Amino acid sequence: MGTLYVVGTPIGNMEDVTFRQLKVLESVDFIAAEDTRVTLKLLNRYEIKKTLVSYHGHSTPECARNIADRIQNGENAAIVTDAGMPCISDPGEVLVKLCAERGIDVKVVPGPSAVISAIAVSGLMTSRFSFEGFLSVNKKQRYEHLESVKNDTGTLVFYEAPHKLLNTLNDFYKYFGDRKISLCRELTKIHEEVLRMTISEAIDYYNDKPPKGEYVLVIEGAPEPDHSEITIEQAENMVRSLIDEGIKPSEACKKIAKETDFTKSQLYSRIVNN
Template identity: 65%
Template sequence: MSGVFYVIGTPIGNLDDITIRQLETLKAVDFICAEDTRVTLKLLNRFEIKKQLVSFHEHSSKNDAQRIVDRLVAGESCGIVTDAGMPCISDPGEVLVKLCVENSISIRVVPGPSAVVSAVAISGLSTRRFTFEGFLPVQKKERMDRLEQLRGETAVMVFYEAPHKLKNTLSDFVDFFGGERKISLCRELTKIHEEVLRFSLSDAVAYYKEQEPKGEFVLVLEGANENRSDDITIEQALEQVNKLISMGEKPTDACKAVAKETGFKKSELYSKLR
């Protein structure tokens, strides 16, 4: 009879967030798969758990995965953890889950803290609907294509980002979503230096021109206005701008207001005014 594959959440920063069930499961399994065994060893040592650790990360081979599955098929039980939070979400453990499904191995989840949900909860933005986008693609074309697909997204969008890439990502956000869109930047959640900064995208770009980003970030970005028509043309948007100008609005203010409602860039609208 096959063993059980346990997907075990772990604290996202503060080890005191560990649960009784997580500890009991870590003690009970035959071995533990870890993204970084050094990180997981610190957790196990803190709670005096001695267990075999097997490394499984983004560079692990198909043979590495198969060896783990073979042990499960043989009847051993395994727990998978990531460095922080829920494994198998934007995480190499996804590969093992798929293999377990293909081999009819029982999978059970032992839930724990999630950086995504935690960030959305304290973002100050609408929590009615959100979409998790993980890390944006590194390749420029794929990155631009992804952002273009998200231009009209009305749900709050959640991204992971590393500190050395944050400035470029914020700049890309301004290009695709406009400078007025709200964003909450959640840094080092549950850790000593936890911080949540709430800005417009333009203000976020300006802030990080003066401050060097530190720590891992969860970015919670406001969605597009739900009242916006997805098929509105630039000409229709310009008609709205001219209407506001005819009512006494300054051209820059009119472009800013319409950009926020339509998703077009303020600079794009302003450049096309006659």
């Protein structure tokens, strides 16, 4: 049985490749690539000749099975994405999951990551962050996603395409308010740019200047809640207000427990006994 190597590749500057990445790409039997044309540029730069197999977001489940079959039959393979680490908001996760289920050895050959790079230069808190990927184009799913993270106190990281940036910034303002944001684009490339401003300032900026390039958006987390002034009676009233809106008592208690210093069981006991 062969091995699947998950190989990170440069996110822009081709000089950000490692000796180990090149050694693995040169040694495997074939490479599964998101876009074979993009990967071919990297291989040509370092004079590596290797069979490329197309594997991307629109590939069929059969394509992943065929790659896994070849590895099970003894071939070694590498999976790469267009830029950065495969499997991060990337179809490579499906292939890795399939190989793991089959007991195929999967090894990582780490490399640059747009998420980590953007966090590092954002100027925002880096000790706790959540990578949220791309927002859905489906409005219901999009708004549910933003609602679910609006109270997170850790830094939030999103990917976004230039043609959707303004709509996304307006949605951020609606759900997060006017927080600090770092807009990172073209990282490691000639036109690398990191803009640090507030969400409202970013909206004004891009209303005047059309966005260009792929973006990593780094947003400061919600402020830590101040629970010191809320009494148990007030918390109980908050729960009852949610119940009046049609939320189940247990869910209402759970929600208010997150917003106060009281436990779900404490709140539920008052609702049942009062």
